[in-house]
Amino acid sequence: MGRIFIWVVMVGIFLCCSFEVGLCNSDVPPPLPLVPLPTAKQLKWQQREMVMFLHFGMNTFTNREWGTGKENPQWFNPKGLDTNQWAKVAKEAGFSLVILTTKHHDGFCLWPSKYTNHSVKSSPWKDGKGDVVKDLSVAAQGQGVDFGVYLSPWDRYEPFYGKELQYNEFYLGQLQELLTKYGPISEVWFDGAKGDNTTMTYLFSKWFALVRELQISANIFSDAGPDIRWVGDENGTAGSTFWSTINGSSLKIGEASIEGYLNTGDPYGTDWIPGECDVSIRPGWFWHPEEKPKRLSKLLDIYYNSVGRNCVLLLNVPPNTTGLISAEDVERLMEFTNAINTIFSVDLAASTSITANSVRGEAFAPANVLDTDLWTYWAPKDHKNRRTTNWICLESKEAMEFNVVRIQEAVGLGQRVMKYGVYAFGVDGKKRMLVSNGTTIGYKKLDRLKKPVKAYKVMLVIWKCRGEVPLISSFGLHFDPFYRGE
Ligand code: FUL
Numbered sequence: 001m002g003r004i005f006i007w008v009v010m011v012g013i014f015l016c017c018s019f020e021v022g023l024c025n026s027d028v029p030p031p032l033p034l035v036p037l038p039t040a041k042q043l044k045w046q047q048r049e050m051v052m053f054l055h056f057g058m059n060t061f062t063n064r065e066w067g068t069g070k071e072n073p074q075w076f077n078p079k080g081l082d083t084n085q086w087a088k089v090a091k092e093a094g095f096s097l098v099i100l101t102t103k104h105h106d107g108f109c110l111w112p113s114k115y116t117n118h119s120v121k122s123s124p125w126k127d128g129k130g131d132v133v134k135d136l137s138v139a140a141q142g143q144g145v146d147f148g149v150y151l152s153p154w155d156r157y158e159p160f161y162g163k164e165l166q167y168n169e170f171y172l173g174q175l176q177e178l179l180t181k182y183g184p185i186s187e188v189w190f191d192g193a194k195g196d197n198t199t200m201t202y203l204f205s206k207w208f209a210l211v212r213e214l215q216i217s218a219n220i221f222s223d224a225g226p227d228i229r230w231v232g233d234e235n236g237t238a239g240s241t242f243w244s245t246i247n248g249s250s251l252k253i254g255e256a257s258i259e260g261y262l263n264t265g266d267p268y269g270t271d272w273i274p275g276e277c278d279v280s281i282r283p284g285w286f287w288h289p290e291e292k293p294k295r296l297s298k299l300l301d302i303y304y305n306s307v308g309r310n311c312v313l314l315l316n317v318p319p320n321t322t323g324l325i326s327a328e329d330v331e332r333l334m335e336f337t338n339a340i341n342t343i344f345s346v347d348l349a350a351s352t353s354i355t356a357n358s359v360r361g362e363a364f365a366p367a368n369v370l371d372t373d374l375w376t377y378w379a380p381k382d383h384k385n386r387r388t389t390n391w392i393c394l395e396s397k398e399a400m401e402f403n404v405v406r407i408q409e410a411v412g413l414g415q416r417v418m419k420y421g422v423y424a425f426g427v428d429g430k431k432r433m434l435v436s437n438g439t440t441i442g443y444k445k446l447d448r449l450k451k452p453v454k455a456y457k458v459m460l461v462i463w464k465c466r467g468e469v470p471l472i473s474s475f476g477l478h479f480d481p482f483y484r485g486e
Contacts (some may be wrong), residue, residue, distance in 0.1 A: 028361030034414030034467040036272040052095040053316035058108040059286040067106025069156030073122035081323025087139035093333045099148035107157025137182040148187030162198040179214040190222040192254040224251030225273035232259030236279030236302035238309040241439040245269035277306035280316035287318040293332040308446030348477040352394040369475040377410035377473040393459040403452040407445045408474035417441040419464035424455035450485045
C-alpha cells in the first residue's frame with residue numbers, strides 16, 4: 001500500500017513537472033499583436049532615435065529664415081562647400097539618416113532641376129555645374145548614413161504657384177527628379193508651412209503615391225503622416241502622454257487646430273503614425289552669423305522630451321555660408337552625443353536579479369528586459385480581469401544610484417501601457433517610495449528624477465494598459481551626471 005502511494009506521488013510529481021516544463025517551453029503562444037501595428041520601415045526609423053536635418057540654401061546667404069522668391073541665384077556661392085564634412089559629422093555624432101532642404105519656401109533648388117532655372121545651375125558655385133543634392137547623397141552613402149529629402153510645397157518663386165493643376169504637376173516633376181536621381185531615399189519630408197494668401201491646393205495623395213511608386217522604403221513625413229507625423233510644435237517637445245496611434249482621418253495638413261491632438265495621439269487611434277520632433281540646434285533653422293548653438297543642458301532637455309517620450313528627434317544643424325557645419329556646432333553636437341553615451345552606456349539593471357508577479361512562460365521571462373532586442377520582452381500571463389496590476393522588480397546586492405529610469409515596450413506588437421509607476425525600496429531609510437510615474441511608454445520612455453536615488457530594489461508597476469497584458473522589452477536604470485534636477 002505504502003509503495004503504491006509513493007508511486008502515485010512520484011507519477012504525480014512527474015506529470016506536474018512535465019506540465020510545467022511544457023508550459024515553460026514553446027507551447028505558450030505569444031500574446032496577440034494589438035492593432036494598429038507599425039510597419040517594418042516605421043520600426044526601423046523609430047530605432048534610429050535621432051535624425052539630422054540640414055537647412056541650407058538661399059536663406060543661408062541672405063541671412064533670412066523665409067526668402068521671398070525674389071533672390072538672385074548669383075548670391076548662392078559657398079566657397080568651401082564640403083558635404084563630406086556634413087556626412088562625417090552626422091556619422092560621428094551618431095545620426096544614421098540626414099535630411100536636406102533641397103528647396104525651401106523661396107523656391108531656389110539645390111539641384112539643377114530641369115523644371116526651373118532658379119537653382120544652383122544659375123549660381124556662380126562651381127560655375128553653375130554643381131549639385132548639392134548629388135554631393136550629399138554620395139557623401140552620406142560613403143559614411144553609411146541614409147539620405148532623405150525635404151521639398152517645400154510652398155514656393156514663392158515659381159510662377160505656376162497658385163495654379164492648381166500646373167503647380168501640382170510641376171511639384172510632381174521636381175519630386176520625380178529627387179526620387180530617381182539620387183539613390184535610395186529613406187524619408188521624404190512634406191512641410192505644412194504655407195505662409196501667404198495665395199490660394200493653392202496641394203494634391204498630397206498624388207505626391208504620396210509617387211513616393212510609394214519610386215521609393216518603396218521611404219517613410220513619408222507630414223503634419224498628418226501617412227508614415228510619420230509632426231508633433232505640433234517646433235521646439236522638440238512631444239506630449240508627456242504620447243501615443244504612436246492616432247486617427248489619420250481626423251488629421252489635415254496645415255491645420256492649426258490639430259496641433260494638440262498631434263502632440264499626444266490617441267489610445268483608440270486606428271492608425272500607427274509615430275511622431276518626429278523637429279527642432280534646430282540654433283534659434284533659427286538657417287545659419288545666421290549672430291546666432292549660437294543651444295547649451296548642452298537644453299539639448300539634453302530636448303532629448304528627454306522627444307526620444308524619451310516615444311518620438312524620434314529630428315535635430316537641425318545648419319551649414320554656414322562657407323558651406324560647412326561651423327566648428328562650434330560640431331563641438332556642441334559631439335558634447336551632446338558623448339553625454340548621451342555617458343548616461344546610457346551603463347545600465348545598473350544589468351547586474352540585478354529580476355522577478356515579476358507573473359510570467360507567461362520561459363520565452364517571456366523577466367530577464368528579457370536586459371537585452372537590446374525589441375522583440376524579446378517580459379510578458380505576464382493573460383488575465384481575465386484587465387484591472388490586474390502587473391509588476392517587474394530589479395534587485396541588487398549593492399545600492400544602485402540612479403536618476404533616470406528607462407522603459408521600453410515591445411511596440412512591434414502594439415503600444416499598450418496607459419498608466420505606470422516606478423517604486424524604489426530602501427531610499428533614505430524609507431521602505432518604499434514612488435520615484436516616477438506616467439501614462440504612456442511606447443518605444444522608449446525616459447523619466448528623469450528630481451534628484452538621484454539610492455535603492456536596492458526598484459519595481460515597475462503597470463496599472464493600466466490596452467489589450468490583455470503589457471509587453472516590456474526593456475527596463476533600465478541610469479545615472480545622468482549632467483542633470484541638476486528641476
Ligand atoms: C517650417 C518652415 O517654415 C521652417 O522654415 C522650417 O523649414 C521648418 C522645419 O518647417 O514649417
